[in-house]
Amino acid sequence: LDSPSCVMDRAFFTDPHSYFGTNPRKELEKQDAELMREISLTSATRFPLLKAPSMTKASAFPKLTDKGGQRYVSEANPAIKFSHGTTTLAFVFKGGVLVSVDSRASMGSYIGSGTVKKVIPIHKYLIGTMAGGAADCSFWERNLAMQCRLHELREGKRISVAAASKLLGNVVFQYRGYGLSMGTMIAGMDEKKGPALFYVDSDGTRLKGNLFSVGSGATYAYGILDNEYDPDMDEKAAVELGKRAIYHATHRDAYSGGTINTFVIRESTGYEQVFKGDMNELHYGQYAEEAAAEAAAEAGDAKVSMDES
Amino acid sequence: AKERSAQPSAHSGTHAAAMSYDRAITVFSPDGHLFQVEYAMEAVKNGTTAVGVRGKGTVVLGVEKKSAAKLQEPRTMRKIMKLDRHVSLAFAGLVADARVLVNKARLECQSYRLTMEDSPTVEYVSRFIAQVQQRFTQRGGRRPFGISNLIAGFDADGTANLYQTDPTGSHTAWKALAIGRNAKSVREFLEENYAEHATAEEKGDVDAPIKLAVKALMEVVESGAKNIEIAYMKPGQPLKTLPADKVAAMCKEIEKQKEADKRKKKTKKTAK
Numbered sequence: 001l002d003s004p005s006c007v008m009d010r011a012f013f014t015d016p017h018s019y020f021g022t023n024p025r026k027e028l029e030k031q032d033a034e035l036m037r038e039i040s041l042t043s044a045t046r047f048p049l050l051k052a053p054s055m056t057k058a059s060a061f062p063k064l065t066d067k068g069g070q071r072y073v074s075e076a077n078p079a080i081k082f083s084h085g086t087t088t089l090a091f092v093f094k095g096g097v098l099v100s101v102d103s104r105a106s107m108g109s110y111i112g113s114g115t116v117k118k119v120i121p122i123h124k125y126l127i128g129t130m131a132g133g134a135a136d137c138s139f140w141e142r143n144l145a146m147q148c149r150l151h152e153l154r155e156g157k158r159i160s161v162a163a164a165s166k167l168l169g170n171v172v173f174q175y176r177g178y179g180l181s182m183g184t185m186i187a188g189m190d191e192k193k194g195p196a197l198f199y200v201d202s203d204g205t206r207l208k209g210n211l212f213s214v215g216s217g218a219t220y221a222y223g224i225l226d227n228e229y230d231p232d233m234d235e236k237a238a239v240e241l242g243k244r245a246i247y248h249a250t251h252r253d254a255y256s257g258g259t260i261n262t263f264v265i266r267e268s269t270g271y272e273q274v275f276k277g278d279m280n281e282l283h284y285g286q287y288a289e290e291a292a293a294e295a296a297a298e299a300g301d302a303k304v305s306m307d308e309s
Numbered sequence: 310a311k312e313r314s315a316q317p318s319a320h321s322g323t324h325a326a327a328m329s330y331d332r333a334i335t336v337f338s339p340d341g342h343l344f345q346v347e348y349a350m351e352a353v354k355n356g357t358t359a360v361g362v363r364g365k366g367t368v369v370l371g372v373e374k375k376s377a378a379k380l381q382e383p384r385t386m387r388k389i390m391k392l393d394r395h396v397s398l399a400f401a402g403l404v405a406d407a408r409v410l411v412n413k414a415r416l417e418c419q420s421y422r423l424t425m426e427d428s429p430t431v432e433y434v435s436r437f438i439a440q441v442q443q444r445f446t447q448r449g450g451r452r453p454f455g456i457s458n459l460i461a462g463f464d465a466d467g468t469a470n471l472y473q474t475d476p477t478g479s480h481t482a483w484k485a486l487a488i489g490r491n492a493k494s495v496r497e498f499l500e501e502n503y504a505e506h507a508t509a510e511e512k513g514d515v516d517a518p519i520k521l522a523v524k525a526l527m528e529v530v531e532s533g534a535k536n537i538e539i540a541y542m543k544p545g546q547p548l549k550t551l552p553a554d555k556v557a558a559m560c561k562e563i564e565k566q567k568e569a570d571k572r573k574k575k576t577k578k579t580a581k
Contacts, residue, residue, distance in 0.1 A: 155433065163425040170424070192466075 085255030087217030088118055088129040089225060089245055090185045090197055092210045095235045097187040097195045097265040100242030101129055102217070102250050102279070103258035114258035123148055124270035126164060126188035127263060131215045132202065133181035140182065144168045161188040165198035165206055173204035183214040189265050217249030217256035224248050235264060239274050247287065250279045335450060345453060346446050349402075349476035352455035356401035358489040359388065360525050361459035362499070363471035364510050364518030368461040369541045370399040371522040373489070373530045389540045389548070393418040395462045396434050397540065397548045401489030402456035410454055414438050428465050435460040435472035435480045443478025453477075457488045463544040485521065491529040498528050519551065523559050534560035 085106040090099040101118040104111060118130040120141040126148065130137035147167050151159040165186040172180060180202040187197045199207045199214065211229055213221040224245040233241070242262045250256045260282070262275035338344060357373040372388040389399045390407070392414045400407040417437050421429040438458060445453045453476040460472045473488065474480045485503050487495035502521060510517040519541055526537050534557040540550045551559075 155430075160425065160427060163427065166424055166426060 086118060086131045086215035087213065087221050087246055087249035087253060087256040088131050088185065088215055089211075089213040089218070089221050089242065090129065090187045091212070091225065091229060091238070091242075092195045092197050093231055093233045093235075093238045095238065095264070096189060096267060097197055098238045098242045098262065099127060099129060099185070099187050099265070100246045100260065100262040100275075102215075102246055102256045102260060104250075104256055105134060106255045109254075111257075116258070117261070119261060119263055121145075121271060122164065122186075122188075123152075123158070125158060125265060126161060126186065127265065127271050128168075129185045129187075129214065131183040136180045136182045136202065137184055140168060140171065140180075141184065143171070158191055160190050160193070161186060161196035161198060162190075162208070164188070165200050169200045169204060169206035172200065172202050175202075176204055185212050185214060187265060189267050189270070194267070195265070213245070213249075215249075215256065217246075217253035220249040220252050221245040235266075235274075239264065243275055243277075243282070244287075247279050247282050251283065335447065343446060343477075346477050349453040349455045350457075353402040353457045353476065353488065354490065354492070356403070356456070356489045357388070358487060358491055358495060358526065358529055359399040359401045359459055360485075360487045360495060360499075360522050361399065361461055361471045361473075361483065362485045362503075362506075362518045362522045362525075363461070363469050363483065364507070365469060366510070366515060367518045367541050367543055368463065368469050368471055369518045369522040369539065370397060370459060370461050371526050371537060371539045372399055373526060374536045374538045376532065376536055389538065389550075391548050392434060392460070393422075393428065393462075394547055395428060395464075395542070395545075396431050397461055397542060398438075399459045399461070399540075400456045401492075403454075406454045407456045407458075410438060410441060410456065410458070413441055430464045431460060431462040431470035431472060432464075432482075434462075435470075435474055439474040439478050439480035442474055442476060446476070446478055459486060459488060462542055467544045469544075485525075487525060495525050495529055498525050520559065520563070523556065524563055527560060527563060 086102060086104065088099075088101040090097060099119060103114060103116045103118060105113040105116045116130075116134065120128045120130060120138060122128055122141060122145040128137070128141040128144065130141070144164060144167060148159045148164055151163070168184070168186065172182060182200070182202040184200050185197060186200060187195075189195055197209055197212060199205070199209060199212045201214075210231065211225060213225060222245075225241065228241050228244075230237075239262055243260055246256075246260045246262075250258070250260070257279060259276055259278050261273060263271050264274050265271045336343075357375055359373070360369075360371040362369045362371075370389050374388070377383040387404070388407075389397060390411050391397050392411065396418065398407075398411060398414070400410075414434060414437060418429055418434060421427075421433065435458075438460065442454050445451050455476065457473060457475045460474065461470065463469055471483050471486065472480050473483055473486055484507075485499040487499060499521070502524065506517040506521040514520075519539060522539060523537065527533065530536050535553070537556055537560070538550070539556055540548050542548050
């Protein structure tokens with residue numbers, strides 16, 4: 001992969017107006033109408049036995065934004081950088097690395113899927129998360145998995161997390177300006193150096209750290225994480241924290257939701273999914289119970305203190 | 310690249326076949342030889358001797374220095390080169406070829422450090438050098454490198470390594486090896502004496518590998534200490550050259566030991 005195999009017209013990303021012309025919406029509608037005409041024409045004349053599709057108005061196609069027909073939200077309003085509709089988090093703790101993600105894929109205000117697998121296993125001791133463009137993340141991380149396997153075959157030992165994240169970062173940097181959208185975390189276990197966590201994004205940023213959260217819901221997750229994170233937590237506490245942080249993010253962020261998937265990467269056994277639960281079930285189940293219990297405890301305390309005074 | 314036809318000459322026979330099959334590097338001879346590669350090995354045999362010894366706590370590279378001409382500036386370390394902080398290389402053969410290969414290897418070491426955020430193992434470096442040497446036996450119509458290399462160093466985890474590469478492009482690990490002129494006799498000497506020095510090192514003689522290298526070189530170097538260059542590495546430490554006076558002292562000691570052994574043998578004989 002020395003050079004991109006498909007060269008795109010970058011003008012499309014830097015200045016869509018110039019690409020579309022002065023009135024983008026009319027242009028698109030014209031194109032759509034022409035396409036529909038062509039389809040119905042083709043099927044009628046060439047395949048008379050096929051029923052022509054019912055004529056739908058081009059503008060009935062789901063518009064991803066109501067900003068004049070542009071199809072990429074971030075280009076519609078560059079001041080508001082649309083930060084990858086998702087919440088993913090990962091942190092290093094005593095027992096390894098914990099990774100927790102949601103499972104919603106949104107296209108603007110349309111929920112594309114509620115069951116996206118945002119954790120991509122690279123090998124037994126290394127996983128990557130997905131935020132941003134699903135295709136970009138899954139393709140490049142699978143490509144990274146291939147490179148890691150080759151490394152292992154050539155060198156006879158596992159690739160380090162630092163090197164794996166460096167490979168991904170370098171590749172992504174080559175495509176800088178081509179419109180890749182990825183905010184991923186590479187989390188894993190080194191044979192000698194222990195747990196490691198790197199944040200890699202499509203700008204080419206690569207950061208080593210102990211705690212990261214990526215996505216539109218990251219701020220909500222950070223609120224919970226920064227409050228309760230302790231590098232000496234045991235696994236149970238870490239899983240609970242990862243669950244809770246994602247839950248809070250999915251509760252408040254419109255672009256995060258679905259099921260919460262939590263993984264732990266342990267030194268001895270590699271990665272394992274330790275939790276998979278719908279956030280609504282948590283909301284009305286475990287957390288509702290906890291809130292009720294807390295309220296009861298507080299009421300009990302208040303009563304005791306009232307009796308005393 | 311020029312296309313050379315692989316047709317046998319008018320008078321075919323192994324000698325004439327050798328004539329027409331040795332021109333182009335990318336052509337096998339009918340009996341399966343790559344003559345250019347074999348001629349490169351001959352060039353190596355013409356080069357000055359280089360010796361490598363792998364101990365547990367020390368790896369040693371020793372070379373035979375050609376005596377400098379009167380007006381020439383004697384430069385140390387022309388034949389023992391640093392590839393990285395923890396890897397060094399000694400070669401036998403064409404000096405200019407070695408420089409090209411060493412430059413490539415140095416670049417690869419740094420490139421590895423940049424991409425992998427870790428130091429390359431000695432095995433990786435020697436594999437890379439071997440791959441470069443192999444490429445020049447197969448593609449591009451270029452001649453092979455006329456050098457064999459001894460690559461020595463310690464990995465980050467403290468294991469000692471000594472690898473050899475040759476013009477064919479193979480790389481192998483060795484406990485001790487000699488290449489270049491008189492390599493055969495030096496190799497025999499090393500085979501006879503390696504075990505003794507290995508046990509001496511285990512028992513606490515830290516300099517045993519260095520002594521072995523000096524002894525081995527003294528077998529074939531005529532003028533003794535001033536034409537021997539020794540460099541050694543220890544885990545986590547850069548390459549160090551043994552200063553000339555120390556080399557001279559070691560050589561004297563070794564000569565004394567030899568004399569003493571000779572006398573012992575003589576007295577044994579007369580006693581019998």
